[in-house]
Amino acid sequence: DLAKRIGDFSGKFHLHIVDFTEIQLELNDKVPANMLTVIMRRMMMRIADQLAAKRNINCLITGESLGQVASQTVNALMCTNHVAVRPVFRPLIGLDKNExxxxxxxxxxxxxxxxxxxxxxxxxxxxxxxxxxSFLDCEQAEKDLELDDLVKQGLEKIETIIV
Incomplete structure (x- = not known):
């Protein structure tokens, strides 16, 4: 419902839905609890970036707004961006919750x-x-993960809907 409504304003787009549950469970088992959200976001960004590469998409777009939640601090966003090759655009970045x-x-x-x-x-x-x-915090939190395998797993379970 949300995607269709947004499509009414943005025009036709492809919505890519990744089955992330198994990846989340592994992250939950192997990543320190205080780093889990930012590591999940990094994994999502890795998968999105690889999908973009396969589909000849030149950028990533997110709905993040600076400081709204713990994963959207400047440091957390830097850590998330660090794993993407493509530029990440955040059209809502400067808006507060009320806006x-x-x-x-x-x-x-x-x-x-x-x-x-x-x-x-x-x-x-x-x-x-x-x-x-920090980048070092993230690297330490990810040290026990097979990152390439997890990205591959995410790419194998994508549903694409044209909205």
Whole structure:
């Protein structure tokens, strides 16, 4: 529903849905709890970047807004960007929560966006996430992971919907 409504404003686009559950479970087992969210975001960015390479897509676009949650601090965003080759555009980066809500209401997506839904960032949320991770923190947190295998696993389980 949200994707279709956004498509009414943006024009036709491809929505790529990755089955991330098995990857999340492995990350949850092997990554320190305080680093889990940023490491999940890095893994998502790796998968998105590889998918973009395969599909000849030149950039990645996210809906992140600076400082809204622990994974959206400047340090966390730098750590996330670090694993992508393509530029990452964040059109909402400077908007605060109220401005984002106003846009959602204006394009009639707000009511759908606030419906209860367990996503990967709410199910596997750390009680005390590291707010200012460094590259070294991330590398240490990922040391026991087979990153290439996890990316490959994510790329094998993608559903693409034309919206």
């Amino acid at each position: 984002t809500i106003a846009i959602a209401k204006n394009i009639d997506t707000y009511e759908t966006s606030i419906l209860p839904y367990d996503d990967c960032c709410t199910v596997f949320v750390a009680k005390h996430p590291k707010i200012h991770p």
